[in-house]
Amino acid sequence: MNDALRILPEIILTLAGILVMVADALMGKSSSRKPLGWLAVLGTLAALAASFWQYQLPAGTAYYGVVQTDAFSVFFHVLIAGIVLASLLIVLDAVTPQTEGLGELFALMLFGAVGMMLMSSAVELLLVFVALEISSISTYIMAGYRRKSAKGPESALKYFLLGSFATSFFLYGIALVFGATGTTRIDAIAAKIAESNTPASLLYVGLAMIVIGLGFKVSAAPFHVWTPDVYEGAPSPVVALMSTAPKAAAFAVLLRIVYGAMPQLRADWVPILWWLAVISMTVGNLGALRQRNVKRMLAYSSIAHAGYLLVAFTALSAEGVAAASFYAVSYAAMNVGIFAIVSHVGGYDDQLTLIDDYRGLAYRSPLLGGAMAFFLISLIGIPFTGGFFGKFYAFAAALHSGMVWLTIIGLINSGIAAFYYLRVVAALYSNPAEAAPVLAIPKPSLPLLLAILITAAATLILGIVPGSVLSAARGAAGVFTSVSNPLPTDPGPPATTASR
Amino acid sequence: MVPIAYYLVLSAILFSIGVAAFLIKRNIITVFMSIELMLNAVNLTFVAFSRQWSQATGHLQVSGQLFVFFVMVVAAAEAAVGLAIIIAVFRARNTLNVDQIDLMKL
Numbered sequence: 001m002n003d004a005l006r007i008l009p010e011i012i013l014t015l016a017g018i019l020v021m022v023a024d025a026l027m028g029k030s031s032s033r034k035p036l037g038w039l040a041v042l043g044t045l046a047a048l049a050a051s052f053w054q055y056q057l058p059a060g061t062a063y064y065g066v067v068q069t070d071a072f073s074v075f076f077h078v079l080i081a082g083i084v085l086a087s088l089l090i091v092l093d094a095v096t097p098q099t100e101g102l103g104e105l106f107a108l109m110l111f112g113a114v115g116m117m118l119m120s121s122a123v124e125l126l127l128v129f130v131a132l133e134i135s136s137i138s139t140y141i142m143a144g145y146r147r148k149s150a151k152g153p154e155s156a157l158k159y160f161l162l163g164s165f166a167t168s169f170f171l172y173g174i175a176l177v178f179g180a181t182g183t184t185r186i187d188a189i190a191a192k193i194a195e196s197n198t199p200a201s202l203l204y205v206g207l208a209m210i211v212i213g214l215g216f217k218v219s220a221a222p223f224h225v226w227t228p229d230v231y232e233g234a235p236s237p238v239v240a241l242m243s244t245a246p247k248a249a250a251f252a253v254l255l256r257i258v259y260g261a262m263p264q265l266r267a268d269w270v271p272i273l274w275w276l277a278v279i280s281m282t283v284g285n286l287g288a289l290r291q292r293n294v295k296r297m298l299a300y301s302s303i304a305h306a307g308y309l310l311v312a313f314t315a316l317s318a319e320g321v322a323a324a325s326f327y328a329v330s331y332a333a334m335n336v337g338i339f340a341i342v343s344h345v346g347g348y349d350d351q352l353t354l355i356d357d358y359r360g361l362a363y364r365s366p367l368l369g370g371a372m373a374f375f376l377i378s379l380i381g382i383p384f385t386g387g388f389f390g391k392f393y394a395f396a397a398a399l400h401s402g403m404v405w406l407t408i409i410g411l412i413n414s415g416i417a418a419f420y421y422l423r424v425v426a427a428l429y430s431n432p433a434e435a436a437p438v439l440a441i442p443k444p445s446l447p448l449l450l451a452i453l454i455t456a457a458a459t460l461i462l463g464i465v466p467g468s469v470l471s472a473a474r475g476a477a478g479v480f481t482s483v484s485n486p487l488p489t490d491p492g493p494p495a496t497t498a499s500r
Numbered sequence: 501m502v503p504i505a506y507y508l509v510l511s512a513i514l515f516s517i518g519v520a521a522f523l524i525k526r527n528i529i530t531v532f533m534s535i536e537l538m539l540n541a542v543n544l545t546f547v548a549f550s551r552q553w554s555q556a557t558g559h560l561q562v563s564g565q566l567f568v569f570f571v572m573v574v575a576a577a578e579a580a581v582g583l584a585i586i587i588a589v590f591r592a593r594n595t596l597n598v599d600q601i602d603l604m605k606l
Contacts (some may be wrong), residue, residue, distance in 0.1 A: 126567055133574045137581050144585055153588040154601050160585050161531060164578055165522055168538035171571060172515060175542050175564075179508075179549035182556070184563050229604040 006062035006069040007121075008054065009047040009077050010114045016043025017110035024103025032097035033106075037088060037447075040106040044085045044113070051077035051117075059479070061123065065185060068123040072476040075325055076120035076252045080245050082458075083332050084113045086451045087241035090340045093448035094237045094348045105145060109241060112138030116249035123260070125174045125184040128253055132170070132217070135249060136163050139242045143234040146349070155233020162216060162226040170213025176206030177261075189261040204268060210257060211272055217250040220276045220310060221283035224303045228287070231299035236343030236350065239295065243302050243339070244332040251309060251328055255321055258313065259480045273313045274406060280307030281413040288420045293353050294342055297420060298335070301379060304417060305331050308394055311410050315397035321477035323393040326470055330378075330386035330462045337455030338375040341368050344448050345441055355424055360432035365441060369428045371452050376421045378459050381414055386462030393470070507548035514541035528586050528596045532579075539575050543568045 004011065020036050020043075027033070051074055059070035088109060095102055115134025122128040140163060144156025178184050180203040181192040193199055215223040231239050258269050284304025291297035309331070312323035345361065345368065346352045362369025378385035381392075391414060399407045444452075462469060518538035525531050550564025590596055 126563070126570060129567075130570055130574065133578070137577060140581055140585065144588060147588045147592070150592055151603055153585060153592045154603055156585045157528070157589050157601060160582050161522075161528075161535070164532075164535045164582070165538075167578075168515075168518070168535060168542065171539065171542045172545065174567070175545040175549065178546065178564055178567070179552070182549075182553040182561065184567065232604050 003062035003067075005057065006054070006060070006067055007118075008050040009081065010117050012047045012050055013043060013110045013114045013117070016040060016046070017107045017114070019043070020103060020107045020110065024107070027103075033099075033102035034092060034095075034097060036103050037092045037106050040110055041085065041088050041092075043110060044081055044088060047113075047117075048078065048081040048085065051081055066124040066127045067118070067121050069121060070476075070479045071472070072252070072255075072321075072325075072479040073121035075472055075476040076248060076328075077117050079248055079329055079332060080113055080116045080120070082454070083241060083245040083248070083336055084109055086336045086340070086454050087237060087245075089447040089451035089454075090237040090240050090336075090343050093340075093445045093451070094235070094343045096348070099348065100147075101145070105142065105238075108138045108142055112142070112241070113245065116245050119249040120252040122253070123186045123256065125177070125186070128256075129167075129171065129174065132250070132253070133167065135246050136167065136217075139238075139246055142238045142242065143230055145235050145238060146233075149233075149349070151233035152235075155230045158226050159230040159234075166213045166216030166223070168213075169209050169216075173206045173209030173211075173213060176202045176209065180206060186256060186261040190263065193262060193264045199265065203262075203265070207262060207265065207269060208272065211254075211269070211276070214250050214254045214257075215276060218247045218254070218306045218309075219303050220306045221280040221303055224280070224283065224306075227303055228291075228296045228299040231302075232293060232295050232353075235348055236295065236339055236346055237348075239298075240336045240339035240343065243298070244335050247302075247306065248328040248332060251324060254313070255324060255480075259321060263480070270314050273310050274403070277307045277310035277314065277406065278409050280304065280310060281410060282307075285413050285416045285420075289416070291420070292355055294355055294358065294424065295346075295350070295353055297355070297424070298338065298342070301417070301421075302335065304413065305335075305379075307413070308391060308410060311398050311403075311406055312394040314403050314406060315401045318474070318477040318480065319393075319397040319400060321480060322470065322473040323397040325473040325476050326462075326466070327390040327394050329469055329473075330390035330459070333386050333455050333458035333462060334375045334378040337452060337459060338372060338379070340448060340451045340455065341372045341375070344368065344444060355427050358424060359427045359430055361441075362428045363431075365444075367452075368441070368444065371456055373425050373428055374456060375459065376425050378463070380418045380421045384460075384463045386459040386466075388463055389466045389470075390462070504548050504552045507544060511541040511544040511548065514538075514544065526597050526599055528589070528598055528601075531598065532582055532586065536575065536579070539571055543571055546571075 020040055054069055054074045057069055061068045112135050115131045118131035122131055140160045143159045144152050146152035180200040181189045219227040281304050284300050288297050288300035309324055309327045312320050378387035381387040395407045395410055515538050518534045521534035522531055546564040546567045550561055553561040
């Protein structure tokens with residue numbers, strides 16, 4: 001019973017998902033599936049409440065040490081539940097009652113969330129793998145949801161093939177780490193590495209393979225090639241979910257593995273993540289500059305943001321974990337928000353996707369245009385938005401551990417990024433071209449308003465009073481005992497780090 | 501008795517063949533098969549290491565074998581979803597050549 005309480009949010013979401021599927025089968029062929037969406041929203045709210053409730057549980061493991069509930073896992077549970085809640089509301093706005101397979105879509109979102117939540121609380125690589133696959137397989141299906149369109153199945157295929165390819169690398173990495181240490185439990189791996197003075201070279205290869213596998217999942221360059229195509233072909237409400245929640249979960253796994261299992265190898269994984277961060281930021285921002293399609297632009301921007309988040313990983317202290325967790329929240333708030341508007345303007349079938357289609361949106365619909373401009377400003381990282389503090393903490397953490405060059409490269413990239421975000425803001429507030437066919441944008445529905453309200457409020461609160469989320473993130477970072485006392489293996493100034 | 505290293509080298513070769521085939525082959529089904537080959541290479545590695553640690557520690561070490569079961573189950577689930585996606589692609593495009601599934605580019 002005690003064990004079950006430690007996975008209570010997952011149990012609630014699973015039951016809600018099963019309930020949605022059963023109800024879907026019992027309903028008549030022609031009846032609207034939208035009530036099922038509200039059922040899913042209720043289930044997610046219950047899971048959110050259960051996640052908050054878990055804060056007061058003492059940290060500990062369950063099911064023979066496979067699941068660990070601690071401040072870190074609860075932090076990501078709350079984040080993932082929040083993202084799924086907002087995404088469900090966006091789906092409710094975007095679809096019509098006739099949309100194909102709507103009941104299953106709601107159920108898949110809930111099942112995917114179960115996998116993502118388990119990823120953040122798993123401390124056994126076996127469960128990490130199974131949870132990663134629950135989350136991935138659900139998102140593969142959701143990516144191809146518009147199966148009658150030409151782009152939908154192509155998007156799902158690209159996601160599926162590259163995702164499975166990445167999973168194989170991740171698994172091979174786990175196998176090699178198991179070979180080097182004889183265990184797949186994260187704390188046992190750390191203990192094993194600590195007691196042997198010269199870690200086996202297998203361990204290094206295993207770590208590199210794990211980073212490659214997770215790099216695909218968080219779409220860090222050079223493992224990013226699938227991202228723009230998948231985001232373009234998948235329905236926008238689904239992109240809102242899969243550009244934030246699975247990434248946050250994958251970052252949680254990466255934090256657990258590098259800080260929890262391999263803190264001793266810090267000098268070896270920091271350079272890898274240093275380069276991943278630099279390449280992701282640069283490729284993401286330069287790629288976004290040449291995009292005319294808003295969804296593809298946001299896909300490249302999400303590659304760049306994965307890079308900013310990886311900057312926080314290179315920081316020495318617990319500050320880095322806290323900054324990475326905080327960044328995950330602020331990125332989720334603004335990105336889900338902007339996809340709520342992209343989904344409403346473009347529609348489920350993506351009729352309007354070019355930047356030119358957004359010209360004059362702020363005059364036609366001040367609410368949508370204004371909210372979109374706000375989220376774009378947050379993505380740039382201008383003060384009084386969550387994006388500013390996310391970047392601020394990430395770069396400050398990197399700077400405090402001596403990563404001067406990384407911080408400079410990051411700041412230059414933020415400058416480049418301002419250009420393409422501002423181009424969309426300018427389009428929002430300019431007069432529409434005379435010849436351009438203006439498709440009528442439907443009035444925002446109640447679920448959409450709720451979704452925009454949640455995400456905009458979160459972005460604003462993170463930008464004005466970030467204290468409560470930051471202290472929660474610091475509490476999450478406190479889980480990793482090894483990082484609170486700095487290790488003697490300081491990699492030195494960034495110039496030498498870069499030349500490794 | 502065959503030394504553990506032989507199994508590890510064999511699985512590394514199988515994994516490399518899988519990676520190479522994934523990158524070179526043009527038919528989606530073949531690409532999908534190469535992923536399965538990579539997963540099976542991983543399984544062989546797990547079993548080999550499991551045996552090595554059983555011999556090294558003197559008591560049965562089953563976590564590697566357990567992992568293999570889960571990999572097999574998940575691979576089956578992945579195959580179900582993957583083949584469904586491949587069928588959807590074939591219906592929409594009438595081809596299984598990855599070079600022709602290129603509506604979206606940069």
